[in-house]
Each structure stands twice: as structure tokens, then as C-alpha cells.
Amino acid sequence: MLEWQKISGLLCVFGFVRELRPSEPYITEFLAGPWRNITEDQINRQVYPVGTYSYLAQLVVVFLITDLLLYKPLIITMGVTGIIVWSMLLWTTSLEALMTLEFFYGTYMAAEVAYYTYIYAKVDKKYYPRVTSHTRAAIFAGKLVASILAQLLLNFDAMDYRDLNYITLATQIIATLWAFGLPKVNQSLYFHRKMYTADTPALPQADSLEIASYDGNSQKGDPFPSVSSIVAPTLSPGKLLWTHFRNAYTNLKVVQWSLWYAVGLCGYLQVTAYVQLMWKDIEPTPDIAWNGAVDAIFTALAALCALVAGYIHAGRLESQASLLLLAGLSALEGGAILLICWTENIYVSYAGYIAFGALYGFIITVAGAEVARYLEEDSFGLVFGINTMIALIFQTIITLVIISEGGLALSTKGQFTVYAFYFIAVGIIYFTAVVIEYFIRKYRKNNE
Helix, strand or coil: CCHHHHHHHHHHHHHHHHCCCCCHHHHHHHHCCCCCCCCHHHHHHHHHHHHHHHHHHHHHHHHHHHHHCCCHHHHHHHHHHHHHHHHHHHHCCCHHHHHHHHHHHHHHHHCHHHHHHHHHHCCCHHHHHHHHHHHHHHHHHHHHHHHHHHHHHHHCCCCCCCCHHHHHHHHHHHHHHHHCCCCCCCCCCCCCCCCCCCCCCCCCCHHHCEEECCCCCEEECCCCCCHHHHHHHHCCHHHHHHHHHHHHHCCHHHHHHHHHHHHHHHHHHHHHHHHHHHHHHHCCCCCCCCHHHHHHHHHHHHHHHHHHHHHHHCCCCCHHHHHHHHHHHHHHHHHHHHHHHCCCCHHHHHHHHHHHHHHHHHHHHHHHHHHHHCCCHHHHHHHHHHHHHHHHHHHHHHHHHHHCCCCCCCCHHHHHHHHHHHHHHHHHHHHHHHHHHHHHHHHHHHCC
């Protein structure tokens, strides 16, 4: 087995085990159940929002610390906070303890950046597409297995909602122990770069070119080295961060697609975070809650649609065609959310959620590919980290305005109606922008 395959395999095992959280499809059922004296309204307005605020507050700091501390310590930290979260879920009962563990859950989510970026510091750039697909597949597989396991255990009365948390706690312990076995990282993008060492200031000829990039890997036969691989080592970490930021966000295409990426991710996070409350509102005391089965189908279809999007989109669609596709599918996402909340039939609501997941999996893949198309490789982590931060800022604003008691304090159905028209409005805005750009181009062409 090649070294990069071994490292990829080790990281994928961690990702798979970490995602084995069968308690998550039923977390609202557990919190609103007899094990805690907490109302659904408290869960909606006092508990879940803390996780949103905590995630946002810690993301930027965690991103920089991840690079500074060379990834592995943050992966271990992610596992440790998972142990803290599910220990508190099992052995505390107060509202204050629940709000405290939501802070740690924010750390748990923010530290995911270490998982997604670790691999890029350990393998050669030519393997990036493959290791990216491996790590993402591990995440999807873990979620899928966890959802199916949860549904089966509940249907056969082997466990109740609380007992599922014991399995989740066990997997977090195993993942943490496994993280200690990950190979140590010796260099990173910003704070621990390997210096470029050229014998002469002139670039060598293409047939003998050997370029040392930021991560220390060399690549022969490339006559066009990236600017960052030559210039980056002469810059301080702060200046390199600013250079990558400026180069990315002065590109209109990056801004255009990054904005949808952030807006789409924001809506996705809100829907997935609060959908169990919506189902609880539609069916307060179900004989069998099919959340696990629905989550399994949701995950499988999202993964499948992501693969289809990568195959259909890669180099086949012009930017304007991609934007039109994005606009239309965004509006359909809004329609799917209306199915979730404007029905009294729980199965129709389930169907709307599954459709939403499939559409989101397709669109986010297209948006991510379009953003990456216009970026320097070295700035991928920074740009997608910033886009995620913008998504969390939007999510925090939405939470404060429509959910919190200091805002509109809408009912769960009202919240989801807002999310639906949020996506529909995004689709209309992008469609309008494409049409306007088309007529501007046509006008300029006629006047040349």
C-alpha cells in the first residue's frame, strides 16, 4: 500500500467512526422526552441557538489554530469535545447544562476543519481529488450506517432514545483514541511552511523543473509553477493570508459562487438543525418515528446527487448555464421546504426533507466546483473556511431575527416558511442576475 493510501485510510476510519452517531436523528425526541424536564419551546429558542452562536464564534479561531498547531491536536480535540457533549447528554438534566454542552458542540463542529484539511498537508497535490473523495465518502458512509442502525434498534425495541447516546459516546471515545495514531504533520500552509529553495533566481527550464510548494512536496515537469509556491515563503503568515484572500475575493466569479455557497449552506444548516422540531409539531406522539430511515435516505440521495453533479458538471457547463441551473434548483429547494412545513401528513414532510437533501447535495457540489475553478490550490482551505463563516453569520442573524425571544419568535411552521421563501428568493435573484447579464452582453456586442 502506498503511503498516501495508508494516510487516507487512517483518516477515513476516524471520519467514519466519528459519524457513527445513531442518537442524532432522534436528539429532539430525546431532549423533549421524559429524561429531561424541558419544553420544545426551550429547545427551539434557548438550546439550539447556543450551538449556532458557539460554532460561529469559534470557527475563525479554530481555523488559524488548526494551521498553527499542525492539524492533529485539533482532530484529537474534536474527539474529546464529542466525549464531553455526549457524556453531558447522558448524565446531566438541567437546562443550564444543556446550554453549556451546546457550547462544546460548537467546538466539536468548528474543529471539523482539521479533519478536512489534514490530508492536504500529508499527501502530494496530485492525489488531492482522490483523498478528498475518500474523506467525504467516509463521512457519508458513517452517517448512513448510523441512521440505519438507529432505526433498526428502535423498531426492534432494543434501545430507547436515551440508550442510543451510549453508542454515540462509545464511537466518540474510539475515534479519539484512533486520532492519537494519525501520523504527525510537520508543515502547514501559513505558519509552518517549508521554504522555497532555488539555487538561482531564474526559473529552470521546463524539462528539468522541480518546484517545492508550500507543503514541501515536489512536482516535476510542470512548466507553470503557481505564484504562491514561489512567492509565499517570502511572506509572513499574515501577509500570505491577506494575499490569498485578496486574490480570491477580487475575482467576481469567486464572489458570485461563494455567495451562493454561503447562503445555501446557511439554509441547509437551519433546516437540518430544526427539522426534528417540525416533525414533532406535525406528529407529537408517533407510534414509530422514522427519523432514522429518513436520515438514511436523505444521506444516500445527497451523496448520489453530489456524485452525479460532479460527473455532469465537470467541464461540461458554461458558467451562465450553471447559474441558471442553480437558480432553478434553489427555487425547487424552497418548494421542498414548503412540503416539509405546509402539510399535516408526516410522510409528506419526510418526502419534502429527502427532496431538499437531494437538491442541496447537487447544488452545493456545483457551487463548490465553480469556486474551486477560479482559486489557487493553496487558498482552498481559506476560501471555503471564509464561506462557511459567512454562512454562520447569516445563520446567526436568521436565528436572532426569527427564532429568539428578542426577535419575531415565530412558530416552527413559521420558521420553515421563512426558510422556504429564503431559497425561492435566492433563485429569483440569481435568475434575474443572469438575465440582466445576458442583455448587457448582447447590448455590448451589438454596439461593437
